[in-house]
Amino acid sequence: MSEKSRAERAQHLRERLNNELNRMSLDQCVKCTICETSCPVAAVTPLFSGPKFVGPQAERFRDGDSVDHSVDYCSSCGTCSVVCPQGVNVAELNSLARAVMKAEHGVPIRDRIITQTVLMGQAMTPVAPLANAVLDNKLARFAMEKVVGVHRGAPMPTARTQSLHTWLKKRPAPAKAPTRGALVYFHGCAGGYFEVDAAKKAIEVLEHLGYEVLVPPQGCCGLAEQSNGLFEQATKSVRALVKALRSAGTDLTIVSTAGSCTGMLKHEAHEILGLHDTELADVGTRIREISEFLMELHEAGELPTDFEPIKQRLPYHAPCQLKSQGMGTPAFDLLRLIPGLEVVDSNATCCGIAGTYGLKKEKYDIAQAVGKPLFDMVKQTEQGLAACDTETCRWQIENSTGVRTVHPIVLVHQAYGLGAVTP
Amino acid sequence: MSDVVVIGTGLAGLTAALRLARSGRSVMLVTKGPGGLQLSQGTLDILGYTPERVERPLEAVAAVASDHPYASIGADAVGAAAAWLAGALVPELLVGDPARNLHLPTAVGALRPTALAQPSMVAGDAIGGRSYAVVGVRQLKDFPADLVAGNLARSTAPDGGALAASAAWVDLPARPGEADPSPLTYARALDEEAFAARFARAVAAAAGPGDVVALPAVLGVRRSGVWRQVAEVVGRDVCEIPLPPPSVPGLRLYEALLALVRAAGVRIITGSRIVGRTLEADAVASVTLAAAGGPRQLRADAFVYAPGGFESGALEVDSFGAISEPVFGLPLTATDAGPLIPATYWGPHPLFAVGVRTDAAGRPVDAAGAAVHPNLYVAGGLIAGAERWREKSGDGIAVATAVRAADHITGGTR
Secondary structure, three states: OOHHHHHHHHHHHHHHHHHOHHHHHHHHOOOOOHHHHHOOOOOOOOOOOOHHHHHHHHHHHOOOOOOOHHHHHOOOOOHHHHHOOOOOOHHHHHHHHHHHHHHHHOOOHHHHHOOOHHHHHHHHHHHHHHHHHHHHOHHHHHHHHHHOOEOOOOOOOOOOOOOHHHHHHHOOOOOOOOOOOEEEEEOHHHHHHHOHHHHHHHHHHHHHOOOEEEOOOOOOOOHHHHHOOOHHHHHHHHHHHHHHHHOOOOOOOEEEOOHHHHHHHHHHHHHOOOOOOHHHHHHHHHEEEHHHHHHHHHHOOOOOOOOOOOOEEEEEEOOHHHHOOOOOOHHHHHHOOOOOEEEEEOOOOOOOOOOOHHHEOOOHHHHHHHHHHHHHHHHHHOOOOEEEOOHHHHHHHHHHHOOOEEOHHHHHHHHOOOOOOOO | OEEEEEEOOOHHHHHHHHHHHHOOOOEEEEEOOOOHHHHOOOOEOOOOEOOOEOOOHHHHHOOOOOOOOOOOOOHHHHHHHHHHHHHHOOOOOOEEEOOEOEEEEOOOOOEEEEOEEOOOOHHHOOOOOOEEEEEEEOOOOOOOHHHHHHHHHOOEOOOOOEOEEEEEEEOOOOOOOOOOOOHHHHHHHHOOHHHHHHHHHHHHHHOOOOOEEEEEOOOOOOOOOHHHHHHHHHOOEEEEEOOOOOOHHHHHHHHHHHHHHHHOOOEEEEOOOEEEEEEEOOEEEEEEEEEOOEEEEEEEEEEEEOOOOHHHOOOEEOOOOEEEOOOOOOOOOOOEOHHHOOOOOOOOOHHHHOOEOEOOOOOEEOOOOOEOOOOEEEOHHHEOOOOHHHHOOHHHHHHHHHHHHHHHHHHHHO
16 A cells, blocks of 8 residues: 555544544543543553543644554453443544554554454365364464464464355254244354354254344454454445345344444444444344343243253353443343353453454463453353353453353253253 | 342442342342442541531431431431441441541541541541651652641641641552552552562651551552551551542442442443433333443333432533433422522532432422322432532432432332
8 A cells, every 4th residue: 555545544534533523522531530440451551551541631632643652552342431431432532543543654464464354264164174273283373473473372263164154055944934033143253154153053042932044144344453443444344244234134133143243233333433324323223142132032021931951150251342332241141041050240341352452462461461350260160161252252261261161142052952062 | 121220330329229139129230330439538428517527427417407318318217328338348348437427637638527437547537646657659649648747747636636747758669660650550569469568568667657657548459458468567557548539449349339239139231321211101111221232221110310410410501501300301409500600619519409309218309299200219419408529428328318219119119
């Protein structure tokens, strides 16, 4: 790309930063420090001086150049915006400020690679055993750290030999005819390529409840690109996804097992990328995270709770990008409906990974320190299994604790008698 | 669906949620942010000024004007509510006697009356003849040890006796390379035993003359008893003095109450505002949660509204001076701010006494004194009749009105 286009891009982003509503919200900051006390990154490193300092305060000095580069150490977990009692969009402001800074100073090639989740899935699935062997190889990971800047200890997804859509094409038609109408299922990149088992189980649970499950071909939501400051790419990704999800019907509920991608569609693409498309708003209001959807059924008295007992203690972690949807912790409530299952909420702020943050060699140690209280809690409470709603957080927990970590729907699937948790 | 939806996680909302859950009710607690408790001093004020300084708060509660929030509750119930909350906090976090005020040094060396305080603070109670060895930390800007000592030394204790104080400093970075550490940075460092031991040795070496070593309130946030560890090394009593936010004692109290609420099985939604309600006849059927991706209705049999007052945006004043309560549209004791804002900063500010008037159960009432909704209760800063920050009555009002609402719901409607 030419220098001119980079300057133009920075100028465009700066105009957004200066003129959008988020900018006005910084005047609502009363300097109460609640975001500072809640920030999981500032708690473990002085390299990030805290969301208030970097956000509502430093923002007033960003006139002409990005003076404060510590914004790059923000992990985009969004906790500051969740806890702000005055409604300041701290995380949104800081994400935009980082995008401006990256547009001015350039984006590392590493950040362009690790955001390509669909490409990774498409490339790894046909050669899954080989890809997994490479990612398990210490020498390969050492080289990857040196050349690309992805830390050798960071969690990597496990490639599967069959993608979700291949399974969908090959499986026999569902035995039970639908009794409750159709739903659109959004599986995310992880459900499509890396956590195919959880995606299949989500479909089987929805079919068990009587829904016809439509699974249109779908790509990435662009969240990883967005959190790395690649706003144009993220915009393209999320618009393509919106189109794909709408292709299955424009008045159906969309149910998702991709917890953070759901937040991207509900609010982040609008608030951070600044997209005002009516199609995005349409998808954003129709989509439900799967536990949220099942708990809505439960509240309406329409969820069968003939669950088989699962006698186990289960540490559960509600990820940041689920909490930032401002709907509580529906998976925690849902799992507690299963008899025998003793669900223990981690009450931890963040696992540290924040999408791609904890993969980066210069941030890996910070991410591990952020996640330490969670890892300790999981190790103290686990009986072989932990649960969490978002994929990269599951990989982080599993990688840092050695405890198998699954999507909550996997346990619901088992409790409905649809199959045990596969080892 | 829950039995009760409680809105707000300040002292009032947390107290109401805890009391309800412990009575066996299913509770949903909803809040935009964590509320003001973690910005507070981490103590429990009942009544500090009337405007004279109060030594026996419950006696003063019994004598408040008839439009004060305490008037319809009574001194016994206020004392019982405070004692119940203190008793719920295990391990002990609030100590003292609701009937007698402590007078604790502030971060500028003034004396502040409060009823219940944290065990790490009470050795600072200003009793005539007491002397303080004030020790500051060079890297911590919010605790000016010389100012604290100077002001204490020229103050008279409430019993008429004299106070004495010395000032000293320690030089001990909590995190290398950090230019502007917050009190919380120190508290987190002091959660580590090794750093606390180094800190204690530095304080022991530096402290000047005085019976009580007065330190900034940073003695641990998660690990309890750090102050005892320091006192043992120093060989004298230690008292913590709360700092401006981030307030470590406020965080301790907030996190302790939140943990109790969670342990009692309360479901919690953080990060979304309540923006409206639906009605069935006169009763509130649901409140509207402005979640990401669109509004969600939270249904319940009863609702406790504990959102705070002007400081949290629960009461609004627009550019024409019109005062309103935007969520439920509740009747207020005044609707025009103009005449209520005086020219003098130090004078009474009647605007801050504006709010919702309630019946004896804690339900908002209209001009005729009738409950607006049979199942809507209010607690804390929204209630009219007190200028809390001048009186130092906000904590006691929050706790007493929360307990009143909870007890009416569990005893009256079910």
